[in-house]
Amino acid sequence: MRLVQISDCHLQADPRARSRARSRAGFPLRQLEAVIEAVNRERPDMVLVTGDVSQDETAASYRLAVRTLGALDAPWFWLAGNHDEPALMAEARELPDELELGSWRVLLLDTRVSGQPHGELGPERLGWLADRLEEDDRPTLLVMHHPPLAVGSAWLDELGLLDREAFWQTLAAYRQVKAVLCGHIHQAFASRRRLEAGAVAVYGCPSTTDQFLPGAETFAVDEASRPGYRVVDLEAGDLTTWVERVEP
Template identity: 35%
Template sequence: MLLAQISDFHVGKLGSSIDTEYRTSEHLRRAVEHINRLAPRPDVVLCTGDLVDEGSTEEYARLVALLAELTMPFYVVPGNHDHRENLRAAFGGRGYLPAEGFLQYTVDLGELRLIALDTHVPGAPGGLLCAERLAWLDARLGEEPQRATVVMQHHPPFRSGISYIDTMGLEGIEGFTEVVARHPQVERVLCGHLHRPIVRRVAGTVAMTCPSTSHQLELDLREPGRLALVDEPPVCLLHVFREGLGLITHSSYMRDFGAPHVLVEV
């Protein structure tokens, strides 16, 4: 089982500053082409939030057209830049999003189970896992305690050490940790939001963030720090699940570095 993860597309309206300056739609198109060319081909693609920049129906129409080029199923969760109801309207026909309420769901991936969480708070940059959302997670994890499970959400359940972005973090981390600690089948918690690859141990499992398909945040560990963008390569995370090995994560850089120099071929 091979899961590709991409995040923080920030698709904007045609002609907007994020569209022309940061070329976010162009970068997502390249990400889709990159994933489609991978060998072996991923079984599914996980999209961990901030799918569009302002949450408008125009942006979601562009996003739908771009993701339609993927040659495998994909699953989405909202980020702080998204709009819950517009996202539901855009992707509701794919059969996995609930008709009302939080955009939370489960998917049977065969060897793995996927649980998607909605950390969105309308109008706020930070996220929230309230008592209702955590109770839902606890119940879903309790349904199949022996089944290897991946949880995906936009806001990571940890502080990153990048002080400015940590002011836009997740509320409810303590409750999330308590729930996950009761369910050791959680192989990984996959997140976005930070525009950097960051890994932390959480409640007996591993939580990690996926870089953006477009622009990355500067690694600034000073206190107080600043918020700045850097032209680091966009990354697609590849999560490989194999019996006896568990879940292993690799980074696939979405930039042309030339042909590999083959040392041994078998």
């Protein structure tokens, strides 16, 4: 089974709007359309959009997103990021928390904190996660917006998942969690966290628009990089993944 992750589209109500980059600003809608065209060539079984769909948090931006993502040749699902308004997203399209993909189970976690750029799960959502893992031991992929590990950029690491240690403590007893996919960081990223039950891989995804400069102490756009997406091939209890880039 093939899953494709796209993330951080930052669309606005105005389809002609430029991105927030300080120089060489692109056009988020045009860039997303180019990514979708490339994703369709991958022939995925499912596409996940891991947050920050909108930049201006307007109903019109989500209607534009739904129309644009409708060009995908596979079923697609989304979750909210820190720039999103979940109530408006849900009016435009359902926000699921669990999906089936072949022999794999996909759990979508809401890490958004209203009005804040950082993420947090909190006791209630961590309890929900533990309950879901307790009831089913199939290979599981977790999907969230904020990264649960430091990514090596000081400013981004302050805006990641604040209760990351509580998250990892929740996973410690569950061997079926194989990997975490996250958005938010606008760059390719791969790491892992070793737990008593086994290592869990963590993968970040390029944005469909502007990319953040890896390793930067303060906010910086990587002007040499291009929009992209992540491909994940799921097999029996294992996965293979890589990032593709797109010329917008």
